[in-house]
Amino acid sequence: NAGVTQTPKFxxxxxxxxxxxxxxxxxxxxSMYWYRQDPGMxxxxxxxxxxxxxxxxxxVPNGYNVSRLNKREFSLRLESAAPSQTSVYFCASSTRGAxxxxxxxxxxDGTRLSIL
Amino acid sequence: ELKVEQxxxxxxxxxxxxxxxxxxxxxxxxRLYWYRQDPGKxxxxxFVLLSNGAVKQEGRLMASLDTKARLSTLHxxxxxxxxxxxxxxxxxxxxxxxxxLTFGKGTLLTVNP
Numbered sequence: 001n002a003g004v005t006q007t008p009k010f011x012x013x014x015x016x017x018x019x020x021x022x023x024x025x026x027x028x029x030x031s032m033y034w035y036r037q038d039p040g041m042x043x044x045x046x047x048x049x050x051x052x053x054x055x056x057x058x059x060v061p062n063g064y065n066v067s068r069l070n071k072r073e074f075s076l077r078l079e080s081a082a083p084s085q086t087s088v089y090f091c092a093s094s095t096r097g098a099x100x101x102x103x104x105x106x107x108x109d110g111t112r113l114s115i116l
Numbered sequence: 117e118l119k120v121e122q123x124x125x126x127x128x129x130x131x132x133x134x135x136x137x138x139x140x141x142x143x144x145x146x147r148l149y150w151y152r153q154d155p156g157k158x159x160x161x162x163f164v165l166l167s168n169g170a171v172k173q174e175g176r177l178m179a180s181l182d183t184k185a186r187l188s189t190l191h192x193x194x195x196x197x198x199x200x201x202x203x204x205x206x207x208x209x210x211x212x213x214x215x216x217l218t219f220g221k222g223t224l225l226t227v228n229p
Binding site for chain 2: 031033035040041042043044045048050058059090092094096102103104105106107108109110
């Protein structure tokens, strides 16, 4: 039972390079999310996709783009990486709708990204 | 702007002692979630609190929600070393669709022998 799978688990980039973080879930969830976690900051929402075909900005979207490829996959792209984007990135998924709000968001294992 | 404040941010306890972590939030919501994170690991769901007065218990942890006071508590009873982790509360501001959570900064709990 894989749940939410993120790739890669670790990555080192140079300033200005681009990369895409991949996320896939096998729980048939409608909603998917990208967060970043920095020391002492908790988790901050970057982008989310409430359902297939829609994406919306979260709290810290600058410097990122997302693609909801299909119901299972939600990718996060850094077009021109900056040292300030060094962080741990978590993908999550959830069911959607008031009927299902007793279900929490389910998280992947994270991608540890360093930008030099 | 929604604010979710946890306190304390750091908590060092002795085994066998009791303590409470507080989570205050600044906007109306009746849905609150508690997560646990071990170092270098993912987030694990602990409790889902969906209404005023909700109380959930699992082992040595008990969570409650007071929506009128905009306050949730996570009470630890007779702490053991295995409870050492970072605990996050998160508030759902989406009106029940659970697709937008705002997290507190987390409480790093260390339980010492």
